[in-house]
Amino acid sequence: METTHPVPGVALRLLENLTSAVLLFDARLRLRYINPAGEMLFALSARHLLGQDAQTILPCPGGQLSHKLEQVMRSAQPVTERELELPLHDGRRVTISCTAQALPDEGSGSEVMVELIQLDRQLRISREEHLLSQQRATQSLVRGLAHEVKNPLGGLRGAAQLLDAELADPGLREYTRIIIAEADRLQVLMDRMLGPNRPQRFEEVNIHQVLERVRLLVEAETGLAVLTDYDPSLPPVRGDVDRLIQALLNIARNGARAAGADGRLVFATRVQRKFTIGERHYRLVVRVEIRDDGPGIPQDLQERIFLPMVSGEQGGTGLGLTIAQTLVNQHGGLIECQSESGDTRFLVYLPLDPSYER
Numbered sequence: 001m002e003t004t005h006p007v008p009g010v011a012l013r014l015l016e017n018l019t020s021a022v023l024l025f026d027a028r029l030r031l032r033y034i035n036p037a038g039e040m041l042f043a044l045s046a047r048h049l050l051g052q053d054a055q056t057i058l059p060c061p062g063g064q065l066s067h068k069l070e071q072v073m074r075s076a077q078p079v080t081e082r083e084l085e086l087p088l089h090d091g092r093r094v095t096i097s098c099t100a101q102a103l104p105d106e107g108s109g110s111e112v113m114v115e116l117i118q119l120d121r122q123l124r125i126s127r128e129e130h131l132l133s134q135q136r137a138t139q140s141l142v143r144g145l146a147h148e149v150k151n152p153l154g155g156l157r158g159a160a161q162l163l164d165a166e167l168a169d170p171g172l173r174e175y176t177r178i179i180i181a182e183a184d185r186l187q188v189l190m191d192r193m194l195g196p197n198r199p200q201r202f203e204e205v206n207i208h209q210v211l212e213r214v215r216l217l218v219e220a221e222t223g224l225a226v227l228t229d230y231d232p233s234l235p236p237v238r239g240d241v242d243r244l245i246q247a248l249l250n251i252a253r254n255g256a257r258a259a260g261a262d263g264r265l266v267f268a269t270r271v272q273r274k275f276t277i278g279e280r281h282y283r284l285v286v287r288v289e290i291r292d293d294g295p296g297i298p299q300d301l302q303e304r305i306f307l308p309m310v311s312g313e314q315g316g317t318g319l320g321l322t323i324a325q326t327l328v329n330q331h332g333g334l335i336e337c338q339s340e341s342g343d344t345r346f347l348v349y350l351p352l353d354p355s356y357e358r
């Protein structure tokens with residue numbers, strides 16, 4: 001363990017408040033210091049990272065970055081690398097710019113200071129805003145449409161019933177029965193599109209209890225064993241339990257279907273710091289990840305899966321994700337999807353109590 005802090009007083013205060021990630025490696029390229037922005041980028045605590053070597057922390061393809069650091073150490077020339085793809089321990093990938101510079105240390109050797117700037121953060125925020133406004137537009141379209149269809153449906157069904165009672169010929173009644181049955185089917189569909197019609201009941205919800213309910217349901221339906229990777233320190237969210245179950249169930253069912261009988265379906269939870277949803281900045285949000293190793297979502301479908309009636313499945317209603325999204329939006333949250341063959345992730349972000357808002 002260190003006896004003195006590698007960064008003294010004022011410099012430390014500056015570093016701790018910087019929004020770019022700053023890392024200090026010793027002569028053997030082991031991490032001596034990382035600032036809070038760095039912890040945030042890696043989503044790991046300094047305690048966890050200190051002492052690890054550069055290649056482990058910055059596993060850019062082909063050892064690209066750690067070789068550069070060795071070079072910097074030898075030549076004492078600063079190096080800047082732009083638009084590097086950095087895979088993180090939790091499977092996320094970020095695009096960074098990196099500047100590395102050798103600093104003489106107190107003794108005879110030297111240390112390397114590395115500054116990382118995340119480039120896709122800006123991009124991501126504008127993409128999220130776009131996603132959210134698209135989601136809102138979809139929702140109001142769906143609700144409007146469902147109401148328009150529902151209203152005449154009652155009349156249609158009533159008239160068919162009257163006709164049914166008047167018809168003497170049982171052969172003709174078969175037709176009125178079809179009208180009634182189809183009107184009922186449409187009614188159910190429209191109700192699903194409109195979402196639950198009881199008022200929301202917000203309370204403190206343990207998201208793991210919600211996920212465990214979803215897990216039991218999915219396991220019972222499919223026989224799949226769902227794997228879990230929960231962060232037990234997660235604080236409760238404010239929400240409506242039934243709606244959260246419904247939202248996550250819709251996502252998990254798709255995942256189970258994609259994974260197939262001997263595939264993998266994983267539920268993971270994490271806390272995420274500093275996250276923007278729409279125009280709101282949150283200090284902390286809960287991230288629920290539902291991940292499967294199925295074939296992935298075809299590229300042309302990815303942009304549209306949240307739209308109603310969009311389904312890649314025969315007999316699918318294409319409503320599952322639309323409803324999930326409506327319900328998550330009611331909680332001030334956001335659903336994101338990343339998919340490639342063998343790795344599809346639905347990320348549900350739920351803000352913690354609004355008092356956490358910055």
Ligand SMILES: Nc1ncnc2c1ncn2[C@@H]1O[C@H](COP(=O)(O)OP(=O)(O)O)[C@@H](O)[C@H]1O
Nearest residue numbers: 254255258296311312313316317318319320321
């Ligand atoms: N985990 C997943 N893996 C592959 N494709 C998926 C996944 N989740 C959703 N999809 C695609 O998105 C479509 C829309 O899903 P959804 O809205 O639930 O409707 P439905 O399940 O009725 O088709 C699915 O039909 C499927 O093509």
Ligand SMILES: [Mg+2]
Nearest residue numbers: 250254320321
């Ligand atoms: Mg579905």
